[in-house]
Amino acid sequence: MKIVSIYPAPFDVQLRHEANSAILYNNKIYAYEEGKITSVKNEPTTLFPEKSLMLGFKELKIIPENVDLWVFPKTQNKLDLKALYLFFSFFLKAYTGNRAKFKNWIKRKVKIVKHHDLHTYSSIGCSGYKNGLYVNFDGGGDFGDTRNCTWGTFNNRKINEYGKSFGLNNIACFHAFITDLCGFKSDNGKVTGIAAYGKINNNLKEKFLKVLKITNNQIIFTRKRYKNSKPNLNNLDVNEYDRYKILNPFPAHSNISKICKGFNLQDIAATAENIIEEFIIKFLKNIKKKFYKRLLRKYSFFWWFVFKCKFKRKN
Numbered sequence: 001m002k003i004v005s006i007y008p009a010p011f012d013v014q015l016r017h018e019a020n021s022a023i024l025y026n027n028k029i030y031a032y033e034e035g036k037i038t039s040v041k042n043e044p045t046t047l048f049p050e051k052s053l054m055l056g057f058k059e060l061k062i063i064p065e066n067v068d069l070w071v072f073p074k075t076q077n078k079l080d081l082k083a084l085y086l087f088f089s090f091f092l093k094a095y096t097g098n099r100a101k102f103k104n105w106i107k108r109k110v111k112i113v114k115h116h117d118l119h120t121y122s123s124i125g126c127s128g129y130k131n132g133l134y135v136n137f138d139g140g141g142d143f144g145d146t147r148n149c150t151w152g153t154f155n156n157r158k159i160n161e162y163g164k165s166f167g168l169n170n171i172a173c174f175h176a177f178i179t180d181l182c183g184f185k186s187d188n189g190k191v192t193g194i195a196a197y198g199k200i201n202n203n204l205k206e207k208f209l210k211v212l213k214i215t216n217n218q219i220i221f222t223r224k225r226y227k228n229s230k231p232n233l234n235n236l237d238v239n240e241y242d243r244y245k246i247l248n249p250f251p252a253h254s255n256i257s258k259i260c261k262g263f264n265l266q267d268i269a270a271t272a273e274n275i276i277e278e279f280i281i282k283f284l285k286n287i288k289k290k291f292y293k294r295l296l297r298k299y300s301f302f303w304w305f306v307f308k309c310k311f312k313r314k315n
């Protein structure tokens with residue numbers, strides 16, 4: 001079976017993530033980011049990740065017409081059938097039938113999955129477990145799925161969601177603010193790297209604790225931005241376009257930049273990483289407890305029945 005996924009969905013506006021293509025065929029996975037080919041970080045200028053997709057077809061020696069299933073992330077608005085027709089017939093030559101039958105073809109060939117469910121499936125699929133509890137922490141998903149934290153159970157790849165939360169006041173955004181402050185733009189992994197060179201600073205930790213708290217369904221980060229940065233066209237370089245240098249200069253003026261003033265970057269990273277680990281472990285313990293309470297409630301009739309039978313036998 002040949003499965004292709006592209007992010008974002010064609011003609012959908014998603015500026016927060018790297019546009020990319022992935023192809024699954026004969027137990028091989030091909031995956032590539034468009035920005036790696038165009039040299040435009042967070043590539044926002046294409047209608048769909050066309051170059052990475054074509055390279056994948058070439059690499060795996062297949063053509064778009066032979067793809068069995070196309071997977072797209074859920075969009076904010078319903079995908080426009082005319083735009084899809086343009087995409088599949090004119091741009092890709094994946095659909096060669098007549099226009100009237102296109103709607104049915106789409107129903108069979110295109111599957112839409114929510115952003116956070118994709119995160120969940122990618123993790124449980126690689127975990128080797130058949131069932132268990134899952135948790136997602138994310139900065140805010142995308143316009144098609146604005147949840148920031150989801151958790152629940154999975155059984156044979158079927159997920160059953162128990163909890164979710166929305167909005168940008170979340171632990172992943174805390175990490176994003178720290179990343180921005182350290183000068184790493186959206187490269188969050190670099191904060192984890194530099195943390196190894198720093199020490200946990202208890203004064204700073206106390207200050208972070210004032211803007212973070214755990215509730216039933218999420219870890220809340222009270223974020224504040226004081227000023228929006230203005231575009232800086234002096235940094236424009238046509239050969240090496242970088243949106244962060246021009247439209248989103250950093251670091252932002254935020255409550256995190258205020259709190260971290262005077263501390264060195266390695267210590268800020270080490271302290272932030274440490275506090276995130278502690279909060280996530282606490283959150284995991286909370287949901288584990290909640291899950292067992294749910295189980296007890298669900299099977300309370302069964303336990304009542306067992307108890308009653310035993311009691312009867314004794315008498």
Ligand SMILES: [Fe+2]
Pocket residue numbers: 115119138139141
């Ligand atoms: Fe995400």
